[in-house]
């Protein structure tokens with residue numbers, strides 16, 4: 344990826360040395376709090392990694408060896424058979440970068456090398472330098488933001504912060520379940536949990552909002568500065584508070600809501616959460632465009648995040664515009680990061696973010712890094728190019744892992760190499776001036792400094 348001398352110089356002298364601020368991921372706070380060792384590479388690498396599961400299924404591997412009851416070694420063996428077939432998929436690069444950067448193993452993983460690599464990695468995982476906390480320190484991580492539900496009691500975050508761990512591990516307020524009213528039963532069960540954790544009896548909409556606000560405040564006291572929403576699209580229907588109150592009472596009786604009422608409720612909740620975020624000076628994130636749980640067989644067998652989600656084709660622009668504008672008009676628009684899953688929405692989001700900057704902060708409204716299915720060379724290059732063409736790449740807060748695995752941090756290196764590849768080539772072909780110190784500064788800003796000032800953790 345560093346095809347020119349200038350790219351190499353920019354990467355090695357500027358990008359590589361910058362620490363990592365991982366402002367969005369799905370690491371387990373419990374695993375960081377307990378800091379216990381991984382039993383083996385399968386548990387550290389394959390448990391919970393639906394990217395790998397999809398590749399194994401695509402390669403014809405039986406579910407028994409993916410999420411089923413095969414032994415950990417058998418699962419690893421099937422993964423090692425699959426890896427050579429992932430050529431040109433980012434998994435191929437990630438897998439070998441991870442073997443090199445964490446375990447210092449330069450070998451190619453395949454069925455012949457599998458046993459040696461498995462044993463070598465397991466022996467290392469058994470040492471204290473390979474606990475979750477050490478793995479983060481090894482990758483020069485400064486901040487980790489996990490993804491947490493409002494009903495989470497955050498006791499693991501408390502434990503980590505009480506331990507004076509050198510890396511900040513902060514919660515993120517992600518209230519997807521608090522606004523998902525598509526299933527009355529699931530929503531009411533969720534409210535039961537909220538009643539307990541917030542210690543508020545919830546008989547009407549006001550009590551519901553009071554309870555959620557109490558959790559928002561509590562997250563704030565635990566160092567949370569970021570919210571996140573995973574949505575097909577932004578909902579921005581018109582509604583009155585009278586309507587929302589009666590919709591809430593209706594669903595509390597266990598009755599299924601009409602789609603129209605669901606949309607009104609979600610639209611109201613999004614605005615309320617956004618106002619709280621603005622009040623507290625938090626950053627709000629929106630992950631838009633996934634079509635989830637497409638395969639009922641896998642969903643029933645395993646639950647959500649089984650690796651049967653894909654890119655949806657929801658219409659994004661109109662409601663996103665209406666939502667951001669509603670907030671901007673009332674001076675309630677927090678710093679915002681918008682991530683699209685459908686690459687067809689790249690330019691839509693790149694241009695939409697430019698509508699709502701207000702001079703209060705450079706790069707206030709961000710187009711988030713290429714995400715999930717787009718988190719690869721082609722997807723990142725497209726995002727970087729569209730952002731350069733339609734906005735200010737120089738103000739970009741850059742990469743995040745969005746991963747469930749402690750071994751995913753080389754993805755930052757992957758991103759940095761792509762970024763330096765692009766700048767280096769354009770300097771060498773004369774499109775950009777041969778000003779290494781300014782370009783190096785911009786690269787360091789994108790890799791680290793912008794996120795540091797933007798989030799101010």
Ligand SMILES: [Zn+2]
Pocket residue numbers: 367368369490630745
């Ligand atoms: Zn995520």
